[in-house]
Amino acid sequence: MEELGRLKRALIDTSAGAISGAISRTVTSPLDVIKIRFQVQLEPTTSWALVHRNMYGSSKYTGMLQATKDILREEGLPGFWRGNVPALLMVMPYASIQFTVLHKLKTYMSGSSRTEDHIHLSPYLSYISGSIAGCAATVGTYPFDLIRTILASQGEPKVYPNMRSAVGGVLNTRGLWGLYAGLSPTLVQIIPYAGLQFGTYDTFKRWAMALNRMGGKSSSDINPTSFQLFLCGLAAGTCAKLVCHPMDVIKKRFQIEGLQRDMRYGARVEEGAYKNMYDALLRILQTEGWGGLYKGIVPSVVKAAPAGAVTFVAYEFTSKWLESL
Template identity: 45%
Template sequence: MVHVSSDDGKGKKGTRRMIIDATAGAIAGCVARVITGPLDVIKIRFQVQLEPIMGAPIDPGKRSKYTGFGQAMTTIVREEGLQGLWRGTVPGLLLTVPYTAVQFVALQQVRQAAAAYGLTANPGSAPLISLASGALAGAAATVASYPFDLLRTTLAAQGEPQVYRNMWDAARGIVSQRGPMGLYSGLGVTLMEIMPYAALQFGLYDALNAMVNEARLRHQRDMADAAKAAAAGPRGANPISRHHQPRQHESSSAPCEVSTRYPDPSASSSSSLSVLQASRLQAFACGLLAGLLAKLATHPLDVAKKRYQVAGLQRSLRYGARVEAGFVMRSLCQSLAYIYRTEGLMGLWKGSVPSIVKAAPSAAITFAAYDAVLAWLLVMSGEQQKQLQQQQNGKQPQSK
């Protein structure tokens, strides 16, 4: 029999937790990707459209094809069918699986490393750790999944007639035109975009959750103080109140003991369901707001990234002017300045409406689904078996 040391046990436990984090992240990302796919296609169409949307010239040859969110959706459905709203879904899912899996694993690993080095001992450093861990997790996930991001953008932007039939055709075409490194075209600007976005998204998510938890604890303390004051107020003033006081105190102070001796499954499940629903709602709301603010702040970088990715794509001219291949030769600052000079300030926020409409629910769905799937996987793997057993025995789980 092979003896397994405690260090090996810790290593296996850590590996198992990494697999669980990766699985939960991948499932959550796929759910969000399928639901918000049409919003992503509309966003990309706006971002690669060179003609100004606001104040476009009267010349029909330079009029923008897409002028608004609703108009863009109806135009795509009319010209390309309902499936046109899900262009690039396959590479999008292939992008999502490694991206979200690596992102959540890297996030947990960075946070564990920060705790191991004592960086979390100071409460004031919590926001910085959240920002740094989010940025590093976003960068690692981007490098691991970037070719799928490029292919997703190319297929979603091409319109009709199709330049590439499918993902593999697009990959072969890009490699033949630009070489293997063409699949990483725009990676630098993508990292410059995703790091502040991921930092803001995870940092704001943690900050918003902390604010909600603090407000809930404050409310619970206020309710407890009010209950104590109400119970202490009439004491001694009325004999009947004093006679009934012990029974009231016994009833209110020992619910756990009574429920342990005489368990009420309906009451227990109802209470657990209420707590679970509140937790899911909090994750959804905090993820929604965090995704919205992060995406709005970093949207100009996303516009520039999409231009790098489709530079040289020979799509039909009925979609407007093409992004010339020489666009990739500009630096990020030069690209942003060029967009501002030729398309105005609103050009830097092209597609911001579908982007925000997509980013907010996408982040909310991802965080909520991740929390739900992670909790289920931890229970199924036995990670929470001891805690559940302690709760069933009426004991509080010990904090590690």
């Protein structure tokens, strides 16, 4: 019976993680496409950035509203969901692996398989659990992330019409390892990102429970409300994104190296433009300034907040629903 209970728990975590990840990714895809367009643009993305020495010339995208109008005019509504298929193929197993590994680690550290007992873990153990879970999920799904970035950033006319041609193009030009281009900065990013996201989420949940207790609720009725869970997820996603955004920019540059998209989108990131992660960091700082490391930060934060909130709320509700079956 105990073995069946563990198997059921694993299936619940996997299914709830996949469903919540798919919902979150689809809802926030437009913001993700805009974010990627900013991140892979070598030219300045804001007017204040023009004060820094600009070696690339005029900019295609200069603000969220302008980028939204341009994408809508040139590519139509489907343009905001470019790369959503590989994104879903990535995020569903990613979320499943992440939440499954997270629950396993928390079960091991707390000595209990009950989700409600995990809230008593220290913030440090929550950070560690989140980081390890994030790394495991990243390695397992990275090629989908790379293909998603390529499809979302290529614009019109398309370099690759679909996911299959994009995979073939990467394999032909960069080989099998090309599907893992940018993995190093991704792992450097995901450790603090996942740790902060899950660690701060658990911390905020504890605060919400403490507030409910102070509000006079009984010990059996102090669990966070739906709105409180939404706020916890929103705050956790925002905190993590603000800290880790520069590594995400570097990752995107490695992912689109050699992509021959139309020149009206600006300078291309040529093959071998960056020797390694450290070289990419220095070159971006030298040619684009500190603002270059935070290109796309506005749509990223705007996206991270609802994405984190939707993911956690959908996970909590899906998990409870599956447990009741």
